[in-house]
Amino acid sequence: NAGVTQTPKFQVLKTGQSMTLQCAQDMNHEYMSWYRQDPGMGLRLIHYSVGAGITDQGEVPNGYNVSRSTTEDFPLRLLSAAPSQTSVYFCASSIGQGTGELFFGEGSRLTVL
């Protein structure tokens, strides 16, 4: 199993550009989520999904869109990037609403100029 795979690992955007951060998991996990991590801020939840076709907002959803058309994939879209979205983004998944552990990807470092 590859676990949770994020692409790209690094990306530089100009203000106003759009892009999609990809996240895929091969563990048949129902739950997937996106976090961002800024220096000194810990991890903050952006969006999450409890299953295919279901998404919901976390703590800091503004400026981001998500969809969950399959169990495996949970892309994060930035429609019009802003410098405030410069951050490291982590995707995570877990089995479901039980007490299962959260598995993280290796992160995607995004810089918006």
Add this chain to the structure above:
Amino acid sequence: DAKTTQPPSMDCAEGRAANLPCNHSTISGNEYVYWYRQIHSQGPQYIIHGLKNNETNEMASLIITEDRKSSTLILPHATLRDTAVYYCIVRVVGTGNQFYFGTGTSLTVIP
């Protein structure tokens, strides 16, 4: 979900036990205590979790006080590879699995 309070940083000598405290005085009866760690800029890694009994696995031990208002993560023989930020999280089971991370404790293991 209940909030947690952790010291921002700690040091530990290599080979000694590292005891990382966490205060969660407002924890409710159905909230579990989870510990994760993040080494450098990697994705966080699960360590251990528990409800009210003490737990032990190959990585660490989790000691939860009887009133459940605080807990301690114990790394029995800290190595340099244990240098990381450690997050204590409390989470209600069945709410969609949201984990809310604070700023954690930065543990430095000193040779």
